[in-house]
Amino acid sequence: MNHITFDRSNAKFPIPEVVTSFINGQSIVADNHGERLPAMCPSTEDTVSFLREADKAEVDAAVQAAREAFDKGPWPRMSMDERKRVMHQIRDVLLANIDEVAYLETLNAGITHGHTRGFHGPRMAWNFEFFAEVASQAAGEAYTQTKPYLSIVTREPIGVGALIGPWNAPIALCTMKIASCIAFGNTCVLKPSEFTPLSLRRVVELIHKTDIPKGVVNLVNGRGQVTGDALVSHPGVDVVSFTGGTTTGRAIAARAGQNLKPVALELGGKSANIVTASANLERALDGSLLAIYSNNGQQCLAGSRILVEKKIAAEFIDKFVKRSQQIIVGDPFEAKTQIGPLAYEAHMKRVLSYVDIAKSDGAELLTGGKRHTGFKKGYFIEPTAVLAKNNGARVCQEEIFGPFATFVTFEDIDEAIAIANQSEFGLVGYVWSEHLPTVMKVSQAIRAGTIWVNTPLTRELRAPFGGYKNSGIGRDSAHDCMTFFTEAKTTTIPLQDFPMAKWGA
Numbered sequence: 001m002n003h004i005t006f007d008r009s010n011a012k013f014p015i016p017e018v019v020t021s022f023i024n025g026q027s028i029v030a031d032n033h034g035e036r037l038p039a040m041c042p043s044t045e046d047t048v049s050f051l052r053e054a055d056k057a058e059v060d061a062a063v064q065a066a067r068e069a070f071d072k073g074p075w076p077r078m079s080m081d082e083r084k085r086v087m088h089q090i091r092d093v094l095l096a097n098i099d100e101v102a103y104l105e106t107l108n109a110g111i112t113h114g115h116t117r118g119f120h121g122p123r124m125a126w127n128f129e130f131f132a133e134v135a136s137q138a139a140g141e142a143y144t145q146t147k148p149y150l151s152i153v154t155r156e157p158i159g160v161g162a163l164i165g166p167w168n169a170p171i172a173l174c175t176m177k178i179a180s181c182i183a184f185g186n187t188c189v190l191k192p193s194e195f196t197p198l199s200l201r202r203v204v205e206l207i208h209k210t211d212i213p214k215g216v217v218n219l220v221n222g223r224g225q226v227t228g229d230a231l232v233s234h235p236g237v238d239v240v241s242f243t244g245g246t247t248t249g250r251a252i253a254a255r256a257g258q259n260l261k262p263v264a265l266e267l268g269g270k271s272a273n274i275v276t277a278s279a280n281l282e283r284a285l286d287g288s289l290l291a292i293y294s295n296n297g298q299q300c301l302a303g304s305r306i307l308v309e310k311k312i313a314a315e316f317i318d319k320f321v322k323r324s325q326q327i328i329v330g331d332p333f334e335a336k337t338q339i340g341p342l343a344y345e346a347h348m349k350r351v352l353s354y355v356d357i358a359k360s361d362g363a364e365l366l367t368g369g370k371r372h373t374g375f376k377k378g379y380f381i382e383p384t385a386v387l388a389k390n391n392g393a394r395v396c397q398e399e400i401f402g403p404f405a406t407f408v409t410f411e412d413i414d415e416a417i418a419i420a421n422q423s424e425f426g427l428v429g430y431v432w433s434e435h436l437p438t439v440m441k442v443s444q445a446i447r448a449g450t451i452w453v454n455t456p457l458t459r460e461l462r463a464p465f466g467g468y469k470n471s472g473i474g475r476d477s478a479h480d481c482m483t484f485f486t487e488a489k490t491t492t493i494p495l496q497d498f499p500m501a502k503w504g505a
């Protein structure tokens with residue numbers, strides 16, 4: 001039996017004893033006030049650090065710092081080229097420290113090091129380069145149709161952003177929020193998930209090793225109900241960008257609505273992955289495994305409902321199950337590991353609870369379904385797959401957010417489309433087929449923000465990403481982030497004198 005250990009004195013990079021807020025360019029000293037919450041290593045179940053929760057007063061200080069930096073500081077007022085230079089410095093400092101940030105992410109979130117070092121880390125740095133470029137290319141509009149007027153539309157930074165992120169891909173997602181917010185001249189307060197504070201605390205420290213003015217990027221840590229709620233409700237915040245669960249999204253939208261603040265919500269999913277008989281089945285199998293099991297199965301865009309055409313279902317499911325049983329579950333720091341531990345204990349228990357839920361709905365357990373027996377400690381579970389009786393089963397309707405695949409079979413493509421759309425969610429859809437009319441039919445009929453054809457999980461940052469229905473409001477993309485994080489201003493000027501009524505003359 002494997003026993004993965006954690007030894008602070010031998011840690012590859014320093015781990016802070018306590019993680020605090022970072023406000024106005026400074027780390028907040030860890031004094032005795034505020035709740036202390038454990039930051040865990042899900043591979044070993046050790047408490048590796050503590051999070052000192054930011055209370056209302058600390059959140060207020062962070063928003064005030066961001067407000068001051070926006071209302072009076074140099075960041076919104078500097079030239080785009082100067083801002084771009086600083087964004088490139090941030091990219092460079094993050095790249096220079098990518099090993100440390102990836103280490104902290106794997107330690108605290110359990111995402112495999114292959115993924116944090118090879119994918120999320122580079123994406124974290126690239127986010128700053130990408131949004132610096134987007135902002136530097138952004139142009140206004142001019143209208144001359146109404147003579148003799150010229151109306152120009154300029155885009156101005158919107159102000160202070162409240163940025164709230166989840167635990168499943170902290171560095172990739174939260175840096176996208178920071179970069180897309182500040183590139184347009186805004187300032188921000190970030191609140192990462194209370195389960196994964198380590199990596200982002202270091203990222204914010206590193207950002208301050210550049211010429212970024214103080215108060216532009218602030219960080220508060222703590223639980224959603226305490227720190228998050230104080231941030232979203234703060235009247236000094238101008239805009240709220242949230243990624244997380246659908247229930248939380250509703251609460252946040254309601255709070256932001258009270259202050260009439262725009263809100264973007266990237267929420268959950270239960271995406272259909274349609275495998276047709278006209279697919280290249282080998283590629284469909286590879287892609288379907290990646291779509292549900294990568295990132296430890298904890299991803300909003302997972303292909304978690306696998307809809308398979310009846311005439312190929314038995315063979316496809318059989319192969320999928322055999323491959324699932326050969327997936328390497330283990331220490332996320334080992335290069336060969338494909339699935340690491342789930343992020344925290346309560347989450348692991350919730351994922352496993354769906355095995356009984358599936359059975360009580362008449363589903364057949366195909367493989368997995370229990371805690372992995374190969375480890376003394378850690379939140380490891382076996383890659384799991386069930387075959388549901390129909391799409392009404394809870395395992396087809398609820399987001400499980402783990403390495404848990406649900407199969408449903410279909411007779412023809414019209415039935416597959418109907419099943420795919422029988423969902424409260426609409427984040428992405430997958431289709432595997434070599435037959436163009438089938439691909440186009442599915443792509444047009446599915447009510448989801450992104451359709452992946454014969455490919456799993458391909459994010460194009462330039463193109464809109466976001467959900468239909470309960471998967472969210474708004475989109476991330478070059479253009480969408482520009483409109484979300486700026487206010488449009490129309491200025492109208494007559495190009496010549498024109499007759500004007502002389503009231504009172």
Ligand code: NAD
Pocket residue numbers: 164165166167168173191192193194222223224225227228229232243244245246248249251252266267268269299300301399401427467471472
């Ligand atoms: P969550 O909703 O529990 O928490 C997300 C964040 O919101 C955390 O920082 C949390 O502290 C904070 N929060 C909770 N309650 C709050 C409140 N009342 N006010 C303010 N902040 C509050 O989600 P999670 O468990 O961290 O993440 C998993 C969820 O995120 C899944 O549903 C997943 O699908 C979704 N997700 C969506 C996307 C996307 O792009 N659509 C990407 C990643 C994850």
